[in-house]
Amino acid sequence: MAGRSIEPFREIGGRLALVRKAYGLTQRQLAERVGRPASYIAKLELAERRLDVIDLEELARALDLDPGLLLSRLMGKDPI
Incomplete structure (x- = not known):
């Protein structure tokens, strides 16, 4: 992942x-x-540490929320 921005991972x-x-x-x-x-x-x-899809799903399940909530700002939505 060399050269890729870490900013999305900071946001998440x-x-x-x-x-x-x-x-x-x-x-x-x-x-x-x-x-x-x-x-x-x-x-x-x-x-x-970079979050992968499986990590995202596990964390969302543990918090009883939609995984999209953790990604919402990256997708141009911000419900929080």
């Missing part, structure tokens, strides 16, 4: 952090819901 990570906090969850609590270490969530939120 920021959105993930915003939603997680709105649900009153710590990184550790969300990580437990998806069966991952807390560092996994931290890295996603900081765009140090």
Whole structure:
């Protein structure tokens, strides 16, 4: 992925952090819901790890929300 912009991953990570906090969850609590270490969530939120479609689906399911909500700003919509 050399040369590709990291900005979309920063946007998604920021959105993930915003939603997680709105649900009153710590990184550790969300990580437990998806069966991952807390560092996994931290890295996603900081765009140090790139989110793939499977990750997106797992996180959305854990938060009981539509996966599109985490992508909405990238798609020109912003319900939050």
